[in-house]
Amino acid sequence: MRKKHALLIIVFFIIYLLTFLPNFGVMNELRFIGFLPQSLAWVLFLNAINTVIIFIVYFKFFKPFAQNVETLLKNEKESEQI
DSSP, X not given: OHHXXXXXXXXXXXXXXXXXXXGGTTTOSOOEETTEEXXXXXXXXXXXXXXXXXXXXXXXXXXXXXXXXXXXHHHHHHHHHO
16 A cells, blocks of 8 residues: 555656756747647646545545544543543
């Protein structure tokens, strides 16, 4: 399970780094994909993939963590009241 999580995080950062390629002169030719320049289409596509990965990471890691902390705090408050 940890390998899967690490792989997901690594994929996110690799895709995030690929969004900077147009800043380094890669894909700076004036080609159009649809009505968008190639570099803008590339960055928008990778950002869409990153958005999906961020939602996956949120629901797999942060939401369960927040729920666990909430139950721990709730149990702690109940034990203090008794």
